[in-house]
Amino acid sequence: MIRAILTAVFTLLVAPAFAQAPFWTSEWPDTDFSKTSVDFVDIIGGGPPRDGIPALSDITVVPASVVTFPENEPVVTVEIDGATPRAYPIRYLTWHEIVNDEIAGMPIAVTFCPLCNSAIVFDRRVDGRTLEFGVSGKLLASNLVMFDRETESWWQQFTGEGIVGEMTGVKLQKIVSWEESLASFRERNPEGEVMGRPANYNRSYGSNPYAGYDSSNRPFLYNGENPPFGIEPLARVIVVGNRAWPLARLQEVEVLEEAGLRIEWKKGMASALGTRRIADARDIGSIRVFDAATGKDVVHDVAFAFAFQALQPDGEWMVGE
Numbered sequence: 275m276i277r278a279i280l281t282a283v284f285t286l287l288v289a290p291a292f293a294q295a296p297f298w299t300s301e302w303p304d305t306d307f308s309k310t311s312v313d314f315v316d317i318i319g320g321g322p323p324r325d326g327i328p329a330l331s332d333i334t335v336v337p338a339s340v341v342t343f344p345e346n347e348p349v350v351t352v353e354i355d356g357a358t359p360r361a362y363p364i365r366y367l368t369w370h371e372i373v374n375d376e377i378a379g380m381p382i383a384v385t386f387c388p389l390c391n392s393a394i395v396f397d398r399r400v401d402g403r404t405l406e407f408g409v410s411g412k413l414l415a416s417n418l419v420m421f422d423r424e425t426e427s428w429w430q431q432f433t434g435e436g437i438v439g440e441m442t443g444v445k446l447q448k449i450v451s452w453e454e455s456l457a458s459f460r461e462r463n464p465e466g467e468v469m470g471r472p473a474n475y476n477r478s479y480g481s482n483p484y485a486g487y488d489s490s491n492r493p494f495l496y497n498g499e500n501p502p503f504g505i506e507p508l509a510r511v512i513v514v515g516n517r518a519w520p521l522a523r524l525q526e527v528e529v530l531e532e533a534g535l536r537i538e539w540k541k542g543m544a545s546a547l548g549t550r551r552i553a554d555a556r557d558i559g560s561i562r563v564f565d566a567a568t569g570k571d572v573v574h575d576v577a578f579a580f581a582f583q584a585l586q587p588d589g590e591w592m593v594g595e
Contacts, residue, residue: 301323301324302324302426304425304426305421305426305427305428305438305439306425306427306438306439306440307438307439309438309439309440309442310437310438310439310442311435311436311437311438311442311443312414312437312438316414316415317412317413317414317419317428317438318412318413318414318495319411319412319413320389320411320412320413320495321411322409322411323411324408324409324410324411324421325408325409325411326409326411327369327370327371327409327411328370328409328475329370329371329372329373329374329407329408329409330366330370330372330373330374330472331373331374331406333373333375333469333470333472334469334470334473335360335467335468335469335470336467336468336470337465337466337467337468338361338456338459338460338463338464338465338466338467338468339460339464339465341456341460341468343363343365343456343480343553344456344480344544344552344553345455345456345457345460346455346456346457346542346543346544346553346557347363347364347365347455347456347480347543347544347546347552347553348363348364348453348454348455348456348543348544348546348552348560349361349362349363349364349453349454349455349456349459349468350362350363350364350367350384350386350393350395350451350452350453351451351452351453351454351459352377352382352384352395352449352450352451353450353463353571354377354378354380354449355378356378357377357378358463358465358466358467359459359462359463359466359467360375360377360466360467360468360469361456361459361463361466361467361468361469362375362384362468362469363456363468363469364386364393364453364546364552365479365480365552366469366471366472366479367384367385367386367393368386368388368482368483368484368546369475369477369478369479369483370409370472370475371385371386371387371388371409371418372384372385372386372407372408372409372420373385373469374398374406374407375469380397380399380449381397381398381399381404382395382396382397382398382449383395383396383398383405383407383420383446384451385407385418385420385431387417387418387431387432388483388484388487388546388547389413389416389417389418389484389487389493389494389495389496390416390417390418390431390432390577390578390580390581391488391510391546391547391576391577391578391581392417392418392431392432392575392576392577392578392581393451393453393575393576394431394432394434394448394451394575395448395449395450395451396434396446396447396448396449397446397447397448397449398446399447400441400444400446401444403424405422405423405424405425406422406423406424407420407421407422407423407429408420408421408422408423409421410428412428413495414430414437415432415496415498415580415581415584415585416493416494416495416496416580416581416584417430417431417432417581417584417585418431418432419431419437422441425439425440425441426439427439427440427441427442427444429441429446430585432575432577432581432585432586433445433585433586434446434447434448448573449573450571450572450573451573452560452561452562452563452571452574453543453560453561453576454540454543454560454562455542455543455544455560456468457542458540458542458543458560480551480552480553481550481551481552482546482547482548482549482550482551482552482555484547485548485549485550486548486549487508487547487548488508488510488545488547488548488578489508489548490508491507491508492507492508493507493508493578493580496580496584498580498583498584499583499584500580500583501579501580501582501583501591502583502591503591503593505520505579505591505593506579507578507579507580507583508578508579508580509521509522509578509579510522510558510576510577510578510579511576511577511578511579511582512524512537512561512563512574512575512576513574513575513576513577513582513586513589514533514535514537514563514572514573514574516586516588516589516590517533517589517590517591517592518579518582518586518589518590518591518592519532519537519592520579520592520593521539521558521561521576523592523593523594524537524539524561525539525559528540531566532592533592534565534566534567535563535564535565535566535572536563536564536565536566536569537561537562537563537564538561538562538563538564539559539560539561540559540560540561540562541557541559542557542559542560543557543558543559543560544556544557544558545557545558561574561576
């Protein structure tokens with residue numbers, strides 16, 4: 275709570291200075307601020323400076339069989355044909371937000387924005403070159419603004435789109451991934467790999483610095499519109515393309531078949547943004563989304579409703595009859 279109050283005060287004091295790009299040039303001398311798709315006044319400081327939340331680019335992996343943290347904790351799963359399935363624990367992503375990795379020759383960025391609950395994996399290749407991503411310390415609609423170290427362009431994590439700099443308007447390709455419990459990943463992939471504990475960082479891995487956030491009345495550092503249909507801003511929704519399904523609706527039936535999709539809910543995964551200790555949080559379950567015709571996994575995300583409202587304002591809300 276104290277951290278949240280201090281950060282909010284900092285933002286209120288500093289945000290007016292961030293309204294114009296020239297105030298950023300000393301920190302970002304190589305960013306082309308003449309190119310942008312957003313209003314600079316909407317971008318604010320989240321508290322930590324550039325790289326104050328350290329993205330990872332040199333990780334280790336360990337066999338899933340030797341992992342000892344609680345089995346109900348969430349991981350981000352990536353399964354690419356021809357490669358050993360790999361899980362990225364939210365207990366680490368909460369503190370680092372971006373992992374630059376490579377699987378089967380594909381450079382990927384595994385990203386997690388705690389303020390939006392959005393866990394999204396991107397292909398890091400753009401126009402023949404591979405980008406490395408870091409955490410800018412900026413927010414847009416309470417969503418992580420990433421930057422690439424090659425052009426110092428800024429990117430919206432929720433959409434994967436360049437919003438400031440040379441890469442403005444460029445969209446990163448999203449890679450199929452999903453959140454599930456460690457137990458679920460290990461049961462399906464006994465020979466799978468799990469990202470190991472980051473070295474050289476003094477972080478309280480396994481704890482949640484945003485305790486109680488997903489039961490709050492209002493998103494942190496967000497002043498936009500609330501979702502329609504009485505959906506709470508911090509209610510979780512399943513985002514597929516330009517559509518969003520309330521998680522509560524799926525939890526009632528466990529399986530939904532709509533819009534050419536089969537969406538499945540499975541119990542057993544703790545909320546990453548509930549209690550101080552992640553493993554003690556309530557069971558929110560995990561989601562898989564499949565193409566109903568082919569059975570193949572479909573790119574999706576499970577995010578807070580306010581993020582979909584703010585960043586996909588023309589999206590369709592799948593609230594049922």
